Amino acid sequence: MSLLETRSLSIGYSQKTAPQKVLQKDVSLSISPGEIISLMGQNGVGKTTFVKTISGLIPKLGGEVYYQNDQLEDLSANDLARRLSIVLTEKPYSHNISVLELIAIGRHPYSNWMGVLRAQDKEAIDWAINETHINYLADKKLYELSDGQLQKVMIARALAQETDLIILDEPAAHLDLYNKIEVMTLLRNIAQKGKGILISTHDMQISTQLSDKLWLFNFNEPVQQGAPEDLILDGTLEKTLYLQDYGYDMIHGSIHIGMPENGTSVALEGPEDVLFWTNQALRRNGIKISQSADTIISCSQREWIVRSSESSQHYTSIGELLTYFG
């Protein structure tokens, strides 16, 4: 059974004076327990509108949204808060509450009018804190945390809300690589516990390496979905994100920043890692890599030899090598 399902959903804005502005129509998607799905598309294509629509913040224009067997309209605000939790990019307004207090606010849909925590609330908070490995932060104030720590705390808060579905907006924005990997590992572990995770993101690593599925939103085209690898191989991802002009490197999953080629072309040989980075440096400088070129660069761990018909020169770093090409 899917945690969330949309059937022929239309999203957009209805205005009093102007006609409806439909951003996406006929959106039929579903998310199952254990799945991580990335929602991608260009700015303005309707990702945020979609998230707001399924979380009941703005009305849908048509179609249906189901949470398990219940229609979104039939759920009260409190019921919905027990099915869906969110992690936004916006920071909490007050930073003078402790991590524990913040996570306890996640129990809002369950606790009584005084916010008194019962045994099951404490268990949920305890579980959320253990799951996110933030025990050592429990009595810290929010203003004492780094961005990476705060993000984990916000995820813990969502976990404490005990919902089957969690929506995250750019969960790795502002995070350094180490923290990003930690958050990604964390999300993977949470999904393994049977939760559904929907991420709205522009981050290629999160969408292609972490996610089980991509939902691609396009202008004036139906929504595409599938495993990230399939969508990369058939060119859909490239097309959706308008990367054709820059060239999506399907093998390495990265984008080449296009520089006009300056007419020079070289052939490259050597071990894979050195080759990869030499290649990148040369392309950045507008040099075409072609195995049939007359100039050949032989790379090894510490040495680059440029051989042409006239000369042969040695370099000990990529920085030096680039001086050869002026």
Add this chain to the structure above:
Amino acid sequence: MITQFLEASQNKWTKVLIGLAVVLVLCFLINVALGSVTIPFESLIGFITSGSSGQASWDMILSNFRLPKAITAMLVGSALGVSGLQMQTLFRNPLAGPYILGISSGAGLGVAIAIFLGFYLGGFLELSGIGRSWLLVASAGAGSFLVLLIISLAATRLKDSITLLIIGLMFGAAAGALVSILQFFSQAENIQAYVIWSFGSLGSLSWSELYVFIPVILIGLLGSVLLSKPLNTLLLGENYAISLGLNIKKIRLLIIINTAILAGTVTAFCGPIAFFGVALPHLTRMLFNTSNHLLLTPLIILFGSGLMLIFDFIAQLPGMEATLPINAVTALFGAPFVIYILLRKKNLNYAYQS
């Protein structure tokens, strides 16, 4: 492991609250005992326990002047404090206070109309005693109720809380302008009566007024305790609050009504007491280092009551016949205190992200 943390913090806060309550009782006793006439402590205890201090004149002073004033001071302090807190959290603005939505301006306009127009109809100045004070209460109450009504109507229509804040400010400006026009066409005695009202006063309430004042403020304070949990979710921002199942329009309306009841009633009975409602939430957050409303609300009620008792004590220094306007005392002694703590803490990090 969490249970441990929770128990430790619960124990700590229980101690803090009990300590504050003890301090409050002390403040109350000192406030009641000292004044133009000093009443010995034993006599005071006698009065509280058996109803008589041993001297008829002391009994009269205590029951007719000191007790009503001390009770008024405590209720005013806590009411202004919690309504200021509610406005600051609702509008995410450190400068917000109980009067930010124009409640005191509405009350001021009501009073101005009663005094200045009343002069032409029959004469406000001729009214004396009870009649005069009830007229002030009724007109100030009507003015703030009108503002509440308009702001609530706006609140049910608007999505954005900040827009509401601007509407409130506009109201304040418009009401202030009307008051100036009324003043411009009035005579000196009427203007003086209005200015004296605007100074604020804790000592003018008789028991007949207190019978209305006490229950209304207590209901308002109870409301603010009940609103603590939804206010906590607003600490995360409105989007998070909604995702936690909060009906933002309903809660916003309840908060506005609650603030209007507290601040409106205080203004109606005691005049517009400025500064206190803006400064007290900051002071409490800084001193007790928390923004958790489940703690802040009781802390502010206790701390606000005690602090207002102290300000009232300062306003009427022992041995002096005259009483300083309470408005002047709260700002004069409160502002340096807030500045001192701010400088010591360097920034507003305690309450807002820097």
